[in-house]
Amino acid sequence: MNSLGFEQEKAQHRTELLQVRYWMTPSPYCLWEKDTVQKAAEKMDELRVEGLPVVDESNRYLGMVTLGTIIKVLVKTKQPESPVSRALIATPAYVKPDDSIMDVVSHSENAMPVLDKQERLVGLITIRDALDGFFKYTYKLEQRQNTVDALHVILESAYEGIAVVDEHGVLLEFNKAYSRFTGVKSEDAIGRHVTEVIDNTNLHETVKTGIPERGVLQTIQGQDMIVHRIPIWQNGRVTGAIGMLIFEGVTDVYRIYERLQEEHRKKEPKIELLSLKKEKDSRITIDEIIGESDGILKVKRDARRSARTHATVLITGESGTGKEMFAKSIHHLSPFSTGPFISVNCGAIPEHLFESELFGYEEGAFTGARKGGKPGKFELAQNGTIFLDEIGEMPLVMQTKLLRVLQEREVERVGGINKYQMNVRIVCATNRDLKEMVNQAEFREDLFYRLNIIQLHIPPLRERKTDIPILLAHYLKEVCGKYQVPVKTFTSQAVAIFRNYSWRGNIREMVNSVERLVTMVDGDVIDVQHLPVSMREESFTLEKNSTGPSLIEVARDDVFKREKEVIIQALKNAGGNKSKAADVLGIHRTTLYQKLKKHGIH
Numbered sequence: 001m002n003s004l005g006f007e008q009e010k011a012q013h014r015t016e017l018l019q020v021r022y023w024m025t026p027s028p029y030c031l032w033e034k035d036t037v038q039k040a041a042e043k044m045d046e047l048r049v050e051g052l053p054v055v056d057e058s059n060r061y062l063g064m065v066t067l068g069t070i071i072k073v074l075v076k077t078k079q080p081e082s083p084v085s086r087a088l089i090a091t092p093a094y095v096k097p098d099d100s101i102m103d104v105v106s107h108s109e110n111a112m113p114v115l116d117k118q119e120r121l122v123g124l125i126t127i128r129d130a131l132d133g134f135f136k137y138t139y140k141l142e143q144r145q146n147t148v149d150a151l152h153v154i155l156e157s158a159y160e161g162i163a164v165v166d167e168h169g170v171l172l173e174f175n176k177a178y179s180r181f182t183g184v185k186s187e188d189a190i191g192r193h194v195t196e197v198i199d200n201t202n203l204h205e206t207v208k209t210g211i212p213e214r215g216v217l218q219t220i221q222g223q224d225m226i227v228h229r230i231p232i233w234q235n236g237r238v239t240g241a242i243g244m245l246i247f248e249g250v251t252d253v254y255r256i257y258e259r260l261q262e263e264h265r266k267k268e269p270k271i272e273l274l275s276l277k278k279e280k281d282s283r284i285t286i287d288e289i290i291g292e293s294d295g296i297l298k299v300k301r302d303a304r305r306s307a308r309t310h311a312t313v314l315i316t317g318e319s320g321t322g323k324e325m326f327a328k329s330i331h332h333l334s335p336f337s338t339g340p341f342i343s344v345n346c347g348a349i350p351e352h353l354f355e356s357e358l359f360g361y362e363e364g365a366f367t368g369a370r371k372g373g374k375p376g377k378f379e380l381a382q383n384g385t386i387f388l389d390e391i392g393e394m395p396l397v398m399q400t401k402l403l404r405v406l407q408e409r410e411v412e413r414v415g416g417i418n419k420y421q422m423n424v425r426i427v428c429a430t431n432r433d434l435k436e437m438v439n440q441a442e443f444r445e446d447l448f449y450r451l452n453i454i455q456l457h458i459p460p461l462r463e464r465k466t467d468i469p470i471l472l473a474h475y476l477k478e479v480c481g482k483y484q485v486p487v488k489t490f491t492s493q494a495v496a497i498f499r500n501y502s503w504r505g506n507i508r509e510m511v512n513s514v515e516r517l518v519t520m521v522d523g524d525v526i527d528v529q530h531l532p533v534s535m536r537e538e539s540f541t542l543e544k545n546s547t548g549p550s551l552i553e554v555a556r557d558d559v560f561k562r563e564k565e566v567i568i569q570a571l572k573n574a575g576g577n578k579s580k581a582a583d584v585l586g587i588h589r590t591t592l593y594q595k596l597k598k599h600g601i602h
Contacts, residue, residue, distance in 0.1 A: 025125065028053060035083070062085075104126075200218050228242075295464050321507060324429065342384065403447045461506045468510075488517075491526070567595060
């Protein structure tokens with residue numbers, strides 16, 4: 001192939017990468033035109049989306065409904081059973097799968113339908129999807145100067161406010177929409193640190209943590225706005241972040257809807273066990289998995305990458321580390337997210353029922369078989385995800401049959417004669433060493449390598465001690481809310497013992513400990529004497545044998561350093577004026593002088 005032909009092929013390949021089909025959400029959840037506004041509102045709340053498409057019986061696109069239009073119908077009619085067609089917004093603009101994502105950013109719609117040649121809905125694409133696609137696309141281009149020009153055009157065409165920072169938090173892009181809202185010109189913003197330009201921003205922290213934040217509230221120019229913060233990954237590290245500002249009063253819509261939901265919950269109180277509530281939620285996102293330690297952040301990053309593939313994922317880790325939460329979050333981010341999430345505990349099924357439970361059975365397959373037969377777990381998980389927990393407990397006979405199913409992608413019911421094609425994402429988990437089990441002939445080697453395509457190892461809680469205070473705060477608030485008691489607090493000494501404890505049962509043991517303390521301690525403060533004797537003794541032994549400083553001393557040292565940093569920052573913001581710095585810190589000027597002397601600040 002000559003050089004001209006090669007360049008043309010590359011150009012064609014780049015153009016194909018910009019097609020809508022690669023960045024849209026395929027087969028989105030749709031409402032029927034006869035569905036009620038109540039169902040629409042409940043579904044939006046469940047899926048955490050701002051709007052849903054409406055189709056007719058032939059799957060032809062009719063329009064969109066949003067929380068705003070639903071609330072208008074409810075306020076006007078006071079009839080939750082009103083058909084969703086009354087809240088319909090007709091959106092004549094649409095794109096096709098082979099259109100360019102450039103066509104998306106030229107419109108102001110938050111979400112655009114993707115229609116096939118028969119005008120049937122095959123997907124949805126938002127301007128955020130298009131921008132995400134374009135940012136990923138630009139890193140694949142060889143001519144960086146051309147990409148800068150194209151990126152600038154897209155940013156300036158975007159209806160939403162968009163800011164891009166580098167790995168140091170310095171603004172690289174600041175589009176006109178953001179400029180109009182803040183009153184800061186683009187040329188004055190670019191090159192400055194983002195904290196100097198945008199009120200209450202956390203975009204510089206997104207670069208540090210690599211954790212995306214979607215739909216969070218941020219007060220800008222005195223107004224509560226919804227923002228998204230998305231890290232930009234390149235060659236395994238964060239090289240920048242994108243901040244997106246959502247307009248059109250979305251905050252007000254959510255507030256009204258949340259008030260309606262809160263009033264409904266007050267009328268129908270429902271107390272549910274914490275463990276049961278977690279078990280029911282199959283739409284857990286990775287951002288809901290709590291932790292900022294290096295180990296857990298790496299697992300979350302790897303989980304995000306693996307979720308977008310079809311490859312089998314093997315999650316390993318001790319009992320109670322949250323393997324099922326990761327499995328659910330992978331399902332939520334995967335191409336199978338619109339399908340069911342079916343969980344199977346391989347250690348809880350009797351061996352003689354294993355095959356019928358996994359693959360189902362036909363009527364008359366054995367004595368006592370249900371009339372009409374019964375679908376198996378794989379059949380129930382069709383077009384979704386099946387989570388095989390405790391895969392190491394699966395009998396060897398079933399391992400052989402599972403291997404055949406994975407190889408052939410076909411399943412046959414017990415007693416059946418017909419096979420059906422399997423379209424299922426498989427996620428497995430175990431707290432055992434499968435490699436060692438292979439060496440001991442307790443687990444099939446060929447099945448091990450079939451399952452171990454992508455492995456995620458979740459570190460035990462004792463290896464992520466920096467996450468323990470964050471987890472404590474979260475579960476303490478959640479458990480207090482569950483039992484409807486005032487929120488309690490831990491003393492720093494109690495937190496230090498929690499950090500020093502080995503947590504053999506990991507997060508599950510911690511949740512149980514918090515629940516026990518909340519229900520048994522009368523006061524609002526949980527101190528050292530309230531903790532179990534075993535925890536105190538273990539912490540004391542480790543602290544006594546430690547050659548370094550105690551955890552309490554480390555905590556005090558951290559507080560000392562943090563106070564010094566805050567004072568230095570306040571002086572910097574006040575231009576060195578100590579009176580202004582004292583006002584900012586909310587302390588008397590004499591107190592400030594004492595602290596300056598204590599920290600050796602001149």
